[in-house]
Amino acid sequence: MLATRQPDLTVCLEQVHKPHNVSAIIRTADAVGVHQVHAVWPTTRMRTLVSSAAGSNSWVNVKTHRTITDAVTHLKSQGMQILATNLSDRAVDFREVDYTRPTCILLGQEKTGITEEALRLADQDIVIPMIGMVQSLNVSVASALILYEAQRQRQNAGLYRRERSMLDEEEQQRLLFEGGYPVLANVAKRKKLPRPHIDEQGQVIADAEWWATMQATVRK
Numbered sequence: 001m002l003a004t005r006q007p008d009l010t011v012c013l014e015q016v017h018k019p020h021n022v023s024a025i026i027r028t029a030d031a032v033g034v035h036q037v038h039a040v041w042p043t044t045r046m047r048t049l050v051s052s053a054a055g056s057n058s059w060v061n062v063k064t065h066r067t068i069t070d071a072v073t074h075l076k077s078q079g080m081q082i083l084a085t086n087l088s089d090r091a092v093d094f095r096e097v098d099y100t101r102p103t104c105i106l107l108g109q110e111k112t113g114i115t116e117e118a119l120r121l122a123d124q125d126i127v128i129p130m131i132g133m134v135q136s137l138n139v140s141v142a143s144a145l146i147l148y149e150a151q152r153q154r155q156n157a158g159l160y161r162r163e164r165s166m167l168d169e170e171e172q173q174r175l176l177f178e179g180g181y182p183v184l185a186n187v188a189k190r191k192k193l194p195r196p197h198i199d200e201q202g203q204v205i206a207d208a209e210w211w212a213t214m215q216a217t218v219r220k
Contacts, residue, residue: 002165002167002172003165004033004162005033005034005165006032006033006034006159006160007035007036008079008102008166009032009033009034009099009102009103009147009150009154010029010034010035010036010037010075010080010103011025011029011034011038011104011106011107011143012037012038012039012040012071012075012104012105012106012107013025013037013039013040014039014040014071014107014118015041015109016039016107016108016109017109017110021110021138021139021140022039024140024144025037025107025140025144026060026062028144028148029060029143029147030059031147032147032151033151033160034060034147035060036060036063037060037062038062038063038064038065038071038075039062039064039071040066040068041064041065059175068115068121069117072106072118072121072122078102079102080102080104081102081124082104082106082121082122082124083097083104083122083123083125083126084106084108084114084118084122085106085107085125085126085127085146086113086125086127087125087127087135087136088119088125088127090125091125091127092124092125092126093126094127094128094146094149097124097126098153099149099153100157103150105126105143105146106118106122107139107142107143108139110139113136126146128146173195173198176198176202177196177198177204180198181204184204184214187214188214191213191214193213194210196210
């Protein structure tokens with residue numbers, strides 16, 4: 001799983017506010033190997049539904065930004081092309097884009113879509129062709145279609161056949177501990193204990209003092 005993670009492929013949610021949509025997008029992101037999802041959100045904690053996320057929120061990091069400018073500036077500093085899902089004269093079919101490049105897919109709010117500010121910051125508008133009476137798809141459905149086209153292109157290019165993860169060792173260890181042992185991770189964080197090492201068999205390696213502190217009852 002770590003070897004197939006795609007840290008240079010992501011999505012950015014601009015004020016997507018329905019928890020079931022956010023959770024469904026995170027679930028799809030995990031399925032195609034996206035390591036981190038970005039979101040423009042006024043608070044530091046986004047709302048998700050555990051049932052919709054199916055545990056994927058333990059494996060996908062969500063980074064929030066206060067403004068769309070902050071988000072796009074951060075993403076472009078990583079060399080990413082910003083693709084905005086938007087029906088416009090300059091929009092191209094989403095399947096015509098090269099997703100083997102570092103890419104962020106920008107998705108807008110459920111009712112009003114992507115803001116004009118975000119569109120000005122994007123490198124390209126993309127559109128999912130539709131021939132029905134309705135001119136838009138649910139945001140989580142749209143993200144799934146685009147992410148799986150990105151996955152198809154990247155798989156054909158061999159980007160899922162790496163022998164080693166592109167994530168650094170520190171991030172791998174964080175992901176394995178917090179995703180594999182969420183209860184222990186929460187207790188360790190609350191007690192301000194250092195993160196233990198996770199070995200190749202997925203076992204927690206820590207000394208007796210660490211385990212004793214973890215098991216100690218906090219007296220009030």
